[in-house]
Amino acid sequence: MGNDEKKTFARLMQYAGITINGDRPFDPRIHNDGFYRRVLTQQNLGLGESYMEKWWDCTALDQFITKILQTNLREHLKKDWATALQVLKAAAFNLQRPGLAFRVGEIHYDIGNDLYERMLDKRMQYSCGYYKDADTLEEAQRAKLDLICRKLALEPGMEVIELGCGFGGFARFAAENYRVKVTGYTVSKEQAKFARQYCKDLPITIHLEDYRKATGSFDRVVSIGLMEHVGCKNYRTYMKLANQLVKADGIVFIHTIGSNVSNITCNPWTTKYIFPNGMLPSMAQLSKAMEGLFVMEDWHNFGEDYDKTLMAWHDNFVRTWPELKQNYSDAFYRMWKYYLLSSAGGFRARSMQVWQMVLTKPGRPCPDTRIS
Missing domain, CATH: 3.40.50.150 (Vaccinia Virus protein VP39)
Known part of the structure; x- marks a missing residue:
């Protein structure tokens, strides 16, 4: 399963012209193989938290994010549970009351x-x-x-x-x-x-x-x-x-x-x-x-x-x-x-x-x- 998740993530990165562990400034370097499942299931939350926890690094993080957004990779991913929960909470409650x-x-x-x-x-x-x-x-x-x-x-x-x-x-x-x-x-x-x-x-x-x-x-x-x-x-x-x-x-x-x-x-x-x-x-x-x-x-x-x-x-x-x-x-x-x-x-x-x-x-x- 872990290898499949790595391949899936690598394929998504190819849409954006990004290579895992590549040598360009916007190529992410992965230090923990749990990164792939975490990002595929939690998307934005998993990407940010795994960076905070040193699971990955990137010399030009801003360029990495730009390339992902320009490619609109979210269309290739299912909504993660955290986003779904936020939407549910926002619909039910006035979070800015x-x-x-x-x-x-x-x-x-x-x-x-x-x-x-x-x-x-x-x-x-x-x-x-x-x-x-x-x-x-x-x-x-x-x-x-x-x-x-x-x-x-x-x-x-x-x-x-x-x-x-x-x-x-x-x-x-x-x-x-x-x-x-x-x-x-x-x-x-x-x-x-x-x-x-x-x-x-x-x-x-x-x-x-x-x-x-x-x-x-x-x-x-x-x-x-x-x-x-x-x-x-x-x-x-x-x-x-x-x-x-x-x-x-x-x-x-x-x-x-x-x-x-x-x-x-x-x-x-x-x-x-x-x-x-x-x-x-x-x-x-x-x-x-x-x-x-x-x-x-x-x-x-x-x-x-x-x-x-x-x-x-x-x-x-x-x-x-x-x-x-x-x-x-x-x-x-x-x-x-x-x-x-x-x-x-x-x-x-x-x-x-x-x-x-x-x-x-x-x-x-x-x-x-x-x-x-």
Whole structure:
């Protein structure tokens, strides 16, 4: 049986131009023959966990993932039990309900600001940079923030609410450069602590609360990297809330990773180890959620830039690991490398996108959103 599983896996790899134990950077080197059965039966979960457990290695893991996704090998495999279980759970339960809102903060965003300070840019932007006219991570992240502010048509004195404010990078950039007031919401204790210190002496207020607790009336509503945690059962709830928060002549802006297809769950490895209860929205899901509430003014895709962003994060992470390893395990190192490199491979294969959307209420004069 074991030899048959090895042959089956090898045949699948041939579709992608990959050779087991080959000499090219994207060829995987297998150290444990249990790898073949594990991946064939558990797919994404088995592939990621076996990498964490050193059952296999790959010099260019990002290239390996890219080639697999471009070949669409999943069509040759049956759904694994872990994915089926995730789908069943997602269909039966609201995994992003308010009672679970703080879980992703505790498990992912609170693991240590020392990690994020070394991996990210100086503004602590934990979302895709904009590389159109940028060469470095710092330049790309500043360009992303300025692009957002220009799409929002910010003017001095405006009041902005940011649902999912992260480490406060956008809030500080907008307040300093466009002289606006910002109210931010996050479910991460460490992000809130960092953001409050980072944004002190500026007209910025940070709330450690679920975004659904937000109230008030604002000129602009912004979400950068929140929609991935909202969940399909809550997309309409989010849109209704944004509609309530924004003034009649205001603008709503959403920056999110997007999926090419509609799903109700996420990659089981990512869900288990990186973003609990995360979910990537599709165009169809978001369009349905905003129907009757907003006019879509602009929908901009620059998903290829997340490949560059993730590779820059990976390089920073590996370079500064000697400073970090006293606080993190070797297993964490392999888990985090797999997260960053497999994600980069996913964007390179175009299986995921990065969308920026500009929305207005029906009846509002058309703003100039043709900015890219």
